[in-house]
């Protein structure tokens with residue numbers, strides 16, 4: 001399995017990232033995409049990827065931190081221009097395989113919406129400029145995200161809707177545009193709508209993820225999540241699709257490699 005969305009740099013894993021990765025390996029997790037959400041975490045993701053050949057990195061600014069790029073009126077700031085320049089440099093690193101996580105979050109609404117829109121627009125165009133896919137973080141704002149995509153254009157290298165929480169229409173959009181759905185712990189929760197959406201999407205649109213240290217799958221709810229728990233999500237997805245877990249593992253791993261590259265390959269990007 002590949003954990004397509006994890007934050008091993010978080011303080012929750014302080015000093016233990018090596019053990020956490022070792023435990024995950026024992027459970028059959030052979031690759032990790034460590035996702036940045038601001039400049040510091042993007043740099044930390046790259047450092048992790050440099051230190052372990054199973055880890056790939058992304059660079060990007062989360063909607064919660066949109067003010068790093070734009071002001072509350074949605075104007076890019078001069079600090080924002082500098083940050084974009086730094087992201088552009090990071091994107092040239094051979095183990096940075098996506099721009100993300102980027103998007104809109106109207107659920108927690110931690111930064112002004114005009115700033116979120118400006119940050120998303122700037123990073124969508126960055127992704128196309130550096131020719132990388134995107135990792136979307138979108139909560140309660142899919143119609144608004146689509147509006148932004150209509151203005152900016154569909155990311156040329158496509159990407160993944162991480163911690164997918166959309167509806168059937170979003171699944172249809174993703175299918176039409178070649179986007180994948182990141183499915184994690186919430187698919188195992190009681191009363192989750194995700195099983196129906198996973199069934200509608202089918203295995204070839206799915207990437208497995210933990211979003212660790214957050215969103216632990218059953219039976220680890222209430223604990224710190226870690227990539228070793230990814231197999232619970234794999235088993236649940238296999239059950240929903242009435243497939244063998246090994247087959248779901250194989251197909252989702254192939255999809256990851258097709259979109260982001262093979263963590264184990266000497267030059268990740270030569271794949272695409």
Ligand SMILES: [Zn+2]
Pocket residue numbers: 005007035101211
């Ligand atoms: Zn995340």
